[in-house]
Amino acid sequence: MIVDQKLSIAPSLTQWPEIExxxxxxxxxxxxxxxxxxxxxxxxxxxxxxxxxxxxxxxxxxxxxxxxxxxxxxxxxxxxxxxxxxxxxxxxxxxxxxxxxxxxxxxxxxxxxxFYADPRGVLSRICDRFAALDLRPVVAAELEFYLIDATRSATDPVRPPKSRAGRWQGWQTQVLSVSELHEFEGLLSEITRCARLQGIPVDATLRENGPGQYEINLKHVADPLKAADHAVLLKRVVKGVAHRNGLDATFMAKPYGDCEGSGMHVHISMLDKAGRNIFASEDGKGSAAMLHAVGGLVSTMGESMAVFAPHANSYRRLTPGAHAPLYASWDYDNRTAAVRLITASKSASRIEHRVCGADVNPYLAIAAILAGMHHGFANELAPPPIPAAKSGLPEDLEDVFERLSSNWDDGIEAFEESDFIANYFGADYQRLYAACKKQELDEFRQRVTDVEYDAYLRNA
Missing domain, CATH: 3.10.20.70 (Glutamine synthetase, N-terminal domain)
Structure with a gap:
């Protein structure tokens, strides 16, 4: 069992005498x-x-x-x-x-x-399986989030942050806008400083599609546990710094129904005990090991959706035209695919998993991704063929790839009944997770929404 190597060396507050x-x-x-x-x-x-x-x-x-x-x-x-x-x-x-x-x-x-019920422990046990193969996954996450106005009401629960330019105009996207980075330069710079003080290896920051939506990338590390730690701690930094600056930040998958959702894309390469990337190939198509990993990811994606889309709101992101995958698909350098293979650089050949919302538990999400890859290795699974047309539209994909769950009920049921999940997460954790999600689902079933009253109370 992999455990932290230096737990016996207790950390100390000595270097921070001001801490209370x-x-x-x-x-x-x-x-x-x-x-x-x-x-x-x-x-x-x-x-x-x-x-x-x-x-x-x-x-x-x-x-x-x-x-x-x-x-x-x-x-x-x-x-x-x-x-x-x-x-x-x-x-x-x-x-x-x-x-x-x-x-x-x-x-x-x-x-x-x-402990079996600790999400970090779930990931640790899956890391053990790679260690037994003398393999080290190299992992990095990219996290999208929205900055939102801290002043909210029942009729206006979420709105873009105030800026000198005034309220957001719905027809704008301003993706990759440098001036939009300038608009919140102080806040974004403080996030970077705080993250680095905490040992979180932040990399690029960029403007995303939605109003007040940004992305922060994390540098890759050859330890999935640390990669998940970094993602968890970055979320805390973003929320804390936003609050200090009079705003809120949300990693909700789809806070605006008519704007882009927020995802957590996960990049993974794989090193052998000599430090070689086993996904690299001379022809740029990826090694046999890489394709086996893809085969495992594609074949187990449906059973893992309750982890990749863990909340009722998560499924609003997985809709047509929302820049999120709808099928358990794969392709080379194609951002419409659920699994994107990046092979332009031989040494940096890697898989980008693009299904997760930003609302995931990073430990469980990375655990499910690695479990799928290990399943592919163990069974030497071949991925389905890539369709000749690459539009990402249903007519090009539905005959080849599995349609991902479009509702929470199906995702929970597939997770609860999965032999794959029981094998990698453990049957006890499978039951625990399903129980938590089913209790949340029951609560949503008891709540009647305002749009239902608006549509049906007088007119039905």
Whole structure:
């Protein structure tokens, strides 16, 4: 089992004498931070010996409620688990007024191994399978998000941030606009500074299609756990810095019904024990290993959709004309495909997985992607042929590729019944995750929306 190599070397606040409180947290099933504020005089104890948290904190629904069917709270006595610091994640949270440091924690079981219900532990166990093959996945994420006005109401729940240019004009996109970067130069620069203070390897920042929509890319690292840590911590930085600057930031997959959604694209290459990229090929078409990885990704994508699109809103992004894939498709350097192969540089040959919304839990999303690739390696799966026409339109794809789930119900059901998920995530985590998602789905079924009242209350 892969565990952090330096957990025995306890981190320390010595270099930050101004810090008054330690914010220690784990990441739950939905990617939400759950933890405590620890006063400085007790911080050393937490950093050296760990911190107790109820195990049920890992299996709360999106509203923070216990999920009885997950099996961690009701009927168990709701016992504590021991959470240990994740190496390299102790750093100042400079967007907060009170001098605060934060530390990412991971929950352990009684043997000191990753607890099965910790999403970081799910990813760790899948990393073990690659280690057994003497392979190291190299991973980087690209995260899209919206800056939004902090002033909201029931009738105006989301709107673009204020700027000198006034309100957004709906017919504009301004993708890759440098002047739009200038408009929020201070905020975006502060995000970069804060991220680097936390050891998050931020790379490019760019303007995306929607009103107030931006993307930040992360540099690749040869450790999927660290890549997921970086994505989780970057989300916290973006939200924290936006709030400090009088705005909010959202990673909701589709905050505006008539504008682009936000995704998390994941780039992965694969190194052997000699450090060679096994996806590289002389002809630029990708190695046999690369194509087996694609075969695995394509064949397991439908069973993984509850992870790639984890919320009711996620499926609004997966609609025609929304720059998000609708089929479990693949192609070379084609951004309409779910799996894009990038082979222009032999040494940088890699797979870009383009299905995830920005609302995913990065640990689980990267786990599902790597599991699909490993499944392809283990079974030497060949991907389906690429259609001759490459428009990305249904008529070109539907006879070759599986149509991805277009609703939450189907995604949850496919996940819950999947032998592939049970094999790689573990049957216990499969049941836990499905229980959390089904409780959230039940809540949505009880809510009648304003558009239903508008359409049917008087007219039906």
């Amino acid at each position: 409180v330690l914010e220690a947290f784990v990441i739950d099933v939905n990617g939400v931070a759950r933890g405590k504020w620890i006063p400085r005089d007790r911080a050393a104890e937490v950093l050296q010996k760990g911190m107790a948290l109820p195990r049920s904190a890992l299996a709360l629904d999106i509203w923070g409620r216990d999920v009885d069917e997950a099996g961690l709270a009701t009927g168990t006595g709701d016992p504590d688990g021991l959470c240990m610091p994740v190496e390299g994640t102790l750093a100042p949270a400079t967007w907060l007024d009170r001098p605060t440091a934060q530390i990412l924690m991971t929950m352990r079981d009684s043997r000191g191994q990753p």
